[in-house]
Amino acid sequence: MVVATPTTNRVLPFRTGGFATLAQGLDYAARGETGCNFYSPRGELEVALSYRELRERALDLAARLPSARLRRGDRVAIVAETTPDFLIFFFACQYAGMIPVPLPLCVNFGGREAYAGRLHGMLMAAGARAAVGPDDLVDALRIAAARTAVAQVGTPAEFYALPTSLAALQPLHAHEPCYIQYSSGSTSFPRGVLVTQQAIAANARAIAEEGIALRPGDRCVSWLPLYHDMGLVGCCLTPVMTQITVDYLASTSFARRPLVWLKLMSGNRGTISFAPTFGFELCARRAANASLDGLDLRHWRVAGIGGEMIRPAALDEFAQRFAGAGFDPAAFVPSYGLAEATLAVTFAPLGKGVRLDVVERGDALERGRRAVPVAAETGRRTRAFVRCGQAMPGYAVEIRDERNRPLPDRRIGRVCIQGPSLMTGYYRNPEATAAVTTVDGWLDTGDLGYLVDGELIVTGRNKDLIIFSGRNIWPQDIEWAVEQVPGVRRNDVAAFAVTGDDDREKVVVVVEVRGGLDADGLSALRREIAATVHRVAGIDAEIVLAPPRSLHFTTSGKLSRAAARQSYLEGGIRDLGDTAAVEPTAGTDEPPRLAAAG
Amino acid sequence: MTRVDDTLFEDICTLVRKFAPGGVELTPATELSADLNIDSVAAMDLIMEIEDRFGLDVPVNQLSELRTLGDLAGLVAGRLKGR
Numbered sequence: 001m002v003v004a005t006p007t008t009n010r011v012l013p014f015r016t017g018g019f020a021t022l023a024q025g026l027d028y029a030a031r032g033e034t035g036c037n038f039y040s041p042r043g044e045l046e047v048a049l050s051y052r053e054l055r056e057r058a059l060d061l062a063a064r065l066p067s068a069r070l071r072r073g074d075r076v077a078i079v080a081e082t083t084p085d086f087l088i089f090f091f092a093c094q095y096a097g098m099i100p101v102p103l104p105l106c107v108n109f110g111g112r113e114a115y116a117g118r119l120h121g122m123l124m125a126a127g128a129r130a131a132v133g134p135d136d137l138v139d140a141l142r143i144a145a146a147r148t149a150v151a152q153v154g155t156p157a158e159f160y161a162l163p164t165s166l167a168a169l170q171p172l173h174a175h176e177p178c179y180i181q182y183s184s185g186s187t188s189f190p191r192g193v194l195v196t197q198q199a200i201a202a203n204a205r206a207i208a209e210e211g212i213a214l215r216p217g218d219r220c221v222s223w224l225p226l227y228h229d230m231g232l233v234g235c236c237l238t239p240v241m242t243q244i245t246v247d248y249l250a251s252t253s254f255a256r257r258p259l260v261w262l263k264l265m266s267g268n269r270g271t272i273s274f275a276p277t278f279g280f281e282l283c284a285r286r287a288a289n290a291s292l293d294g295l296d297l298r299h300w301r302v303a304g305i306g307g308e309m310i311r312p313a314a315l316d317e318f319a320q321r322f323a324g325a326g327f328d329p330a331a332f333v334p335s336y337g338l339a340e341a342t343l344a345v346t347f348a349p350l351g352k353g354v355r356l357d358v359v360e361r362g363d364a365l366e367r368g369r370r371a372v373p374v375a376a377e378t379g380r381r382t383r384a385f386v387r388c389g390q391a392m393p394g395y396a397v398e399i400r401d402e403r404n405r406p407l408p409d410r411r412i413g414r415v416c417i418q419g420p421s422l423m424t425g426y427y428r429n430p431e432a433t434a435a436v437t438t439v440d441g442w443l444d445t446g447d448l449g450y451l452v453d454g455e456l457i458v459t460g461r462n463k464d465l466i467i468f469s470g471r472n473i474w475p476q477d478i479e480w481a482v483e484q485v486p487g488v489r490r491n492d493v494a495a496f497a498v499t500g501d502d503d504r505e506k507v508v509v510v511v512e513v514r515g516g517l518d519a520d521g522l523s524a525l526r527r528e529i530a531a532t533v534h535r536v537a538g539i540d541a542e543i544v545l546a547p548p549r550s551l552h553f554t555t556s557g558k559l560s561r562a563a564a565r566q567s568y569l570e571g572g573i574r575d576l577g578d579t580a581a582v583e584p585t586a587g588t589d590e591p592p593r594l595a596a597a598g
Numbered sequence: 599m600t601r602v603d604d605t606l607f608e609d610i611c612t613l614v615r616k617f618a619p620g621g622v623e624l625t626p627a628t629e630l631s632a633d634l635n636i637d638s639v640a641a642m643d644l645i646m647e648i649e650d651r652f653g654l655d656v657p658v659n660q661l662s663e664l665r666t667l668g669d670l671a672g673l674v675a676g677r678l679k680g681r
Contacts, residue, residue: 040655041649041655081659105659106659106662107638107641107642107658107659107661107662108631108637108638108641108661108662109630109631109636109641109661109662109664109665109670110629110630110631110632110662110663110664110665111631111662112662112663115662134659136657136659136660137659140662250658252642252658255638255639255642255643256642256643256645256646256649257646282639286643469638469639471638527632528632530632530635531629531631531632531633534631534632534635534637535631535632538631538637538638538641539637539638540635540637
């Protein structure tokens with residue numbers, strides 16, 4: 001019978017810092033009994049991997065990697081399934097002096113081709129020399145690796161079977177890189193965040209000590225994907241650096257049976273778990289009729305929220321639904337972070353739950369960019385934003401205007417940050433790096449927000465990135481795919497997200513249609529475009545078939561999604577399928593119209 | 599691909615109907631994402647229903663290879679036969 005790793009180490013003292021590299025952190029954790037546990041889609045424990053065993057297996061593999069003609073500094077791409085193999089490969093790279101590149105998974109029906117294309121872009125951009133993936137994805141990986149620098153593609157078993165090299169291991173040093181994360185950027189131009197050992201050591205320590213005040217007895221449960229920063233840094237690497245046991249559930253298992261998450265929290269006396277708002281929402285929705293018998297969430301002290309705009313109503317619903325199981329809404333900890341800062345930048349104070357800042361809607365907010373506080377929420381005339389806390393010690397947040405001047409409290413502008421874990425840059429992409437770096441060396445996050453008493457409040461995103469159900473979707477990927485549909489021309493497509501009711505994002509794809517199509521032709525085209533969007537992004541988008549000149553272009557000829565979005569919201573984009581012009585829905589909860597200025 | 603009998607296909611259609619827009623005819627050639635608008639979140643929900651109904655585990659990494667309802671039924675038939 002498999003036995004889960006314990007919550008605390010018997011003898012080994014709990015340490016949150018003093019490790020210069022990930023490998024040093026694992027070396028220390030391996031002296032205890034804690035580790036990670038992997039659960040089946042139905043929540044049965046399948047594999048327990050102590051940090052001691054993880055280290056042994058990683059060292060063993062590290063000694064074999066040179067037999068795959070890999071050298072120090074080479075990039076090794078790893079499909080980031082939530083499995084022991086992923087962790088073993090990730091840490092083998094650390095010990096072998098190679099740089100791991102986690103790759104995403106794909107669960108869209110019929111999405112295999114688009115997935116291989118996406119992986120190909122990442123393998124190219126990273127200049128990966130080897131790629132490893134599970135048995136049932138390795139074929140897609142082989143297709144993706146064609147015409148790249150990848151010399152070796154295989155399953156974990158194939159790499160484990162390589163002969164051991166006799167050369168001494170040279171783990172990644174404190175001044176070297178740690179990994180490259182491709183969670184932003186489009187298929188054709190993926191942007192890889194290069195995270196250094198210094199950055200991960202600094203961020204893990206700050207999260208543990210300042211953010212969530214980790215202590216012996218804490219136990220983490222995570223279903224977050226390991227190819228995103230919140231899952232990788234927050235719920236995998238930080239626990240290694242702090243000897244915390246983690247119970248892992250695959251994201252796809254969570255999406256099928258979200259309650260298994262709570263059962264693991266309950267059964268293992270989990271104290272810490274993070275999720276984007278949609279995770280809490282999915283859980284509350286699917287559990288609407290489920291029994292709470294035997295579910296005990298009283299030990300859950302940090303229910304971290306991040307990764308997308310925080311929607312307080314959905315969190316309320318979760319708290320109410322699981323109050324009977326002992327869930328304490330004061331455990332909610334809103335936070336702010338991004339891959340470019342390794343992960344975390346701000347945390348709301350612990351034990352206070354979700355605190356709102358309620359401001360006036362209307363001209364002050366939407367045009368004047370001022371967040372004017374009001375005493376209470378009064379429905380449509382006010383807007384409630386979530387306070388995400390102050391920058392952690394060593395970090396700083398400033399709100400800047402277009403000319404990079406700091407703005408005072410309650411003025412909305414670009415969220416810029418500074419700190420010890422900022423990326424050194426996007427890997428091999430100085431242009432993209434320069435685009436997010438201010439003249440004085442701060443990171444422009446691309447988010448909009450304001451400060452109140454040093455606390456950050458995020459109001460929206462300045463960039464065009466679409467975040468849908470916690471997934472980052474680059475609008476270009478949708479646009480380029482739609483441009484391939486017969487009858488659609490290049491530059492005639494704009495994809496963007498709008499906030500619908502309940503702050504939920506909706507994706508809109510506007511396509512200019514030239515030439516007279518009858519009603520049947522239009523509906524066939526609409527269907528084909530919707531299908532294409534599904535294949536490339538796995539989402540249900542609103543397709544607007546608009547007359548020519550509905551879209552806007554900048555003076556340099558670049559599509560302005562912000563202008564298209566603005567025009568859509570104002571009802572300025574007509575759908576040819578409608579007899580009358582499309583009116584904007586009255587009374588919907590539209591976000592402040594700031595993005596158009598970006 | 600494993601042969602799919604009519605009863606199995608009908609059983610799967612019953613589950614799929616919950617996720618599909620009304621009025622769409624379900625045939626083995628019906629496309630899961632294009633015709634039925636099953637997004638990645640609904641897909642997981644549907645897979646759970648199938649797993650519970652037939653008492654099996656669906657390998658989620660293979661979903662991206664499934665384009666049609668017939669592909670999905672074939673996968674289920676294969677899992678049932680392999681038990």
